[in-house]
Amino acid sequence: MSSKDIQVRITKPLSPDLINVKDLLEQLSIEELNETAENYFASIEDSTYHLKKPFTNPSETAELLTNFSQLILGMNLLPGMSLIDFGSGSCWSTRFFSQLGLETTALDVSPSALEIGKKLFEKLPIIGKYKRPTFLNYDGKVFPIQDNSIDRIACIDAFHHVPNQEEVLSEFFRVLKPNGLVGFVEPGPTHSTSPQSQYEMKTFKVIENDIFIEDIWQESKKIGFSDIEIAIYNPLSFKVGLNDFNRFIRGFGPKKQYLHQTQSQMSLRRTFFLHKGMPIVKDSRVPEGLKARIRIKLNEQTIGTKGMIRGEAAIKNIGSSLWRPSDDAYAPVNLGVHLFKEDGSLVNNDFVRISLPKLGMEGIQPGAEIKFDISLVAPECSGSYLLEFDLVSEMVTWFGIMGSKTQKIGISVN
Secondary structure, three states: OOHHHOOOOOOOOOOOOOOOHHHHHHHOOHHHHHHHHHHHHHOOOOOHHHHHOOOOOHHHHHHHHHHHHHHHHHHOOOOOOEEEEEOOOOOHHHHHHHHOOOEEEEEEOOHHHHHHHHHHHHHOOOOOOOOOOEEEEOOOOOOOOOOOOEEEEEEEOOHHHOOOHHHHHHHHHHHEEEEEEEEEEEEOOOHHHOHHHHHHHHHHOOOOOOOOHHHHHHHHHHHOOOEEEEOOOOOOOOOOOHHHHHHHHOOOOOHHHHHHHHHHHHOOEEEEEEEOOOOOOOEOOOOOOOOEEEEEEEOOOEEOOOOEEEEEEEEEEOOOOEEEOOOOOOOEEEEEEEEEEOOOOEEEEEEEEEEOOOOOOOOEOOOOEEEEEEEEEOOOOOEEEEEEEEEEEOOOEEHHHHOOOOEEEEEEEO
């Protein structure tokens, strides 16, 4: 998206009985706002509501999960990436990011909020292997994180609480790697005047700022961010009858009504992404782009039970993605074998894994070909079998599922 496509800022005079967020920004220092945030979380005696997030009530859950799913899609997340959950609060999103296989840092100005987050991970442990997140308190100004060390930053309903947005944007840029990005889920340009925002500012003395994309983008460009993308989506389902649905998918029906609803919803929210440099090269952590040419030649096809099946493999990466090395922690690519009976019935879908030889530290680039010897143990029961050779990106997909051709070879076990 070009910077010229950003919407025009519109402002309206405030009613005298409304709090002007600009006045609040002038009255309160960063240190005072940090203290306000800490006092809020420290005063919570029963943290059940915060530990339940995002599953608090159906309407809020739908809102949070819809926005979160759009954030995930726009951030192009990959297992093993480092991610800061900025303004993490009670860390429900930190837990989700960790479950996705990201190396996550929960960053917040409130130590008490981070303590709730630690409690969440104790009550609801992550399933499977994962790296425990880091919980970091910061002073509202400088992140205690090294330069050029982070792949992604997520900012979920936190940036509109930030009084020093330019300073925080500079910190985002500083800690991001050259191909990193920041994803935001924030309210719109009239947020401060909403009844809930006015209540929050009056009661808790917190900042409920308006989000003007054009201001943020202009400052981001000065800092060095290379591009901005803004998501357009409708978080509400648009329900119609069967006839209207069929007309809609044929290009007719209630298109104007759906567009109107989408415009109305997007006026209240801003989900956007700031890029630092070019995106990373696609690799085997995503299924798209995984394709191989497989050539297997066995030395013999009649083997004794539990004997060694030996042969040669020639495999070429004919897709568009890098294959991560077979010993990598995230989405390693291996040569796999499915075992079938002669009639085609499946015996073992994960019969064998064979590591691929290394071609450098990064893995096997598109266009590269490898040739190597293979060996595997024959089935323990005699009979006629089919070995189907395919590549697999572990915990992601088999290449054959993505349309890549496999190779089947019949063997006889005596």
